[in-house]
Amino acid sequence: MRADAQRNYDRIVEAARMAFRERGYDTSLDQIAKDAGVGPGTLYRHFATRDDLIDAVMKSWVDHVEETADKVLTHEGGPRDLLLAWFEEYVRLISVHKGGPAKITGAMGDEQSPIRTKCQVLQAAGGRVLDRLHDEDAIRDDVTPIQVARLVGGIATVADQSGLDAAAVRPMLEVVADGLLT
Amino acid sequence: MRADAQRNYDRIVEAARMAFRERGYDTSLDQIAKDAGVGPGTLYRHFATRDDLIDAVMKSWVDHVEETADKVLTHEGGPRDLLLAWFEEYVRLISVHKGGPAKITGAMGDEQSPIRTKCQVLQAAGGRVLDRLHDEDAIRDDVTPIQVARLVGGIATVADQSGLDAAAVRPMLEVVADGLLT
DNA sequence: TTGCTAAACGGAGACTGTCTCCGTATGGTT
DNA sequence: AACCATACGGAGACAGTCTCCGTTTAGCAA
Numbered sequence: 001m002r003a004d005a006q007r008n009y010d011r012i013v014e015a016a017r018m019a020f021r022e023r024g025y026d027t028s029l030d031q032i033a034k035d036a037g038v039g040p041g042t043l044y045r046h047f048a049t050r051d052d053l054i055d056a057v058m059k060s061w062v063d064h065v066e067e068t069a070d071k072v073l074t075h076e077g078g079p080r081d082l083l084l085a086w087f088e089e090y091v092r093l094i095s096v097h098k099g100g101p102a103k104i105t106g107a108m109g110d111e112q113s114p115i116r117t118k119c120q121v122l123q124a125a126g127g128r129v130l131d132r133l134h135d136e137d138a139i140r141d142d143v144t145p146i147q148v149a150r151l152v153g154g155i156a157t158v159a160d161q162s163g164l165d166a167a168a169v170r171p172m173l174e175v176v177a178d179g180l181l182t
Numbered sequence: 183m184r185a186d187a188q189r190n191y192d193r194i195v196e197a198a199r200m201a202f203r204e205r206g207y208d209t210s211l212d213q214i215a216k217d218a219g220v221g222p223g224t225l226y227r228h229f230a231t232r233d234d235l236i237d238a239v240m241k242s243w244v245d246h247v248e249e250t251a252d253k254v255l256t257h258e259g260g261p262r263d264l265l266l267a268w269f270e271e272y273v274r275l276i277s278v279h280k281g282g283p284a285k286i287t288g289a290m291g292d293e294q295s296p297i298r299t300k301c302q303v304l305q306a307a308g309g310r311v312l313d314r315l316h317d318e319d320a321i322r323d324d325v326t327p328i329q330v331a332r333l334v335g336g337i338a339t340v341a342d343q344s345g346l347d348a349a350a351v352r353p354m355l356e357v358v359a360d361g362l363l364t
Numbered sequence: 365t366t367g368c369t370a371a372a373c374g375g376a377g378a379c380t381g382t383c384t385c386c387g388t389a390t391g392g393t394t
Numbered sequence: 395a396a397c398c399a400t401a402c403g404g405a406g407a408c409a410g411t412c413t414c415c416g417t418t419t420a421g422c423a424a
Contacts, residue, residue, distance in 0.1 A: 001400095002390085002391055002392080002399095002400060002401065003391065003392090004390075004391070004400090004401065004402080005391095005400075005401060005402090008401085008402080028380080028381055028382090029381080029382070029383090030380090030381065030382075030383090031381090033403090038402075038403075039402065039403030039404055040382085040383075040384090040403075040404075041383085041384075041385085041386095041401095041402070041403050041404070042401075042402055042403065044382085044383060044384075045401075045402085050382095102284070102339070102343060105340050105343070105344075106340070106343035106344055108340075108344065109344060110344070142353070143353060143357060147353060147354055147357075150337070150340045150344070150354060151336075151337065151354050151357060151358070153336075153340060154333075154335075154336025154337050154339055154340040154354075155332070155333065155336050157284070157336055157339050157340065158287050158288070158290075158332045158335060158336040158339065161284060161287070161288035162287075162288055162290065162291060162292070162332070171324070171325060171329060172329055172332060172333050172336075174361070175325060175329075175333060175358060175361035175362055176333070176357060176358065176361055177361070178360070178361040179356075179357035179358055179359070179360040179361030179362075180357055180361075183371095184370095184371060184372065184419090184420055184421075185420070185421090186371090186372065186373080186419075186420065187371075187372060187373090187420095190372085190373080210409080210410060210411090211410080211411070211412090212409090212410065212411075212412090213410090215374090220373075220374075221373065221374030221375055222374075222375075222411085222412075222413090223372095223373070223374050223375070223412085223413075223414085223415095224372075224373055224374065226411085226412060226413080227372075227373085232411095
């Protein structure tokens, strides 16, 4: 990639990161291009679709997901605490941008989605937590990781759209956790 | 209301009902006006916002909600069957239009929403089912009806956005039901 | 019936966001 | 220094939202 192309690419991603955080995923792409100091053509050449741009913005976020799962797994406490700790972190992770929960949860299991690699990372991280609980025989075995992701993602989506805070989300996560634990 | 105004109002609502069912809530309003054989100005005079139009389309749907709750309450079977029967009907009810689950669940608890009366009807219907289960001491009492609506609405939202069918939704509803029952 | 007027109509067009095309500019190489 | 593949960027086509205002009409009163 040519040096000027690389520079513009980075500028666009940085502008997009700000914009998504402050105005949500449905903000104007032309405005992001303007913020980045490039023409709309340049933005669309680098990122054919909005999802491709979202995918790029999420690049660094992925590392954070792994770390978070690691941290949760070192937690003391029983299976219920472990599961709830992961659920709360999961909700936080997918809610960094407005519209994020719907976007990410909707793409779960969609092989065609531009952000599928991000979903896979999330699923893998969640899978590690669920595996641990399986080993302890603490969780029912007829529910798949993707179903768990959808359950928790659904709660996060509603919370995002209704502007609920973590305290309001907690009891709903508890219901799902209690329904999953044996 | 003048006769021609009434006629156009009805035409617009009917065109919108078709359009929402076939193309989802985000379909073009100017197109709906065209389908109804009126100008865009006429549509926007009757319905200042998209939500106002959605609200009007839902008018007849409300009666259906009441009926459905009645029917579910006559069901034979244990508390778990009752709860799951209601959950499945609830998902079906709010999923008649694409985008409906997100719209309705997002408006839950929002006093300002143009469709709040519809949400109240849904909550009241769900409340009757939950009251029955309370009387039987079959359900935990620290979860409010609106939280239940959000839990099930979250699942319906994800299902709508991921194109899941009833069979895929069922196990997720079971998890929530099991988490709620004592 | 006729005439009047408040009510309603409807379409042109302003505005915003998406996305493309193509003439122009430039980084990197020989 | 010259070349050219690569990249830029903005004008503009297109689509959807929503408003303004000149025109039409329903309903009523004489």
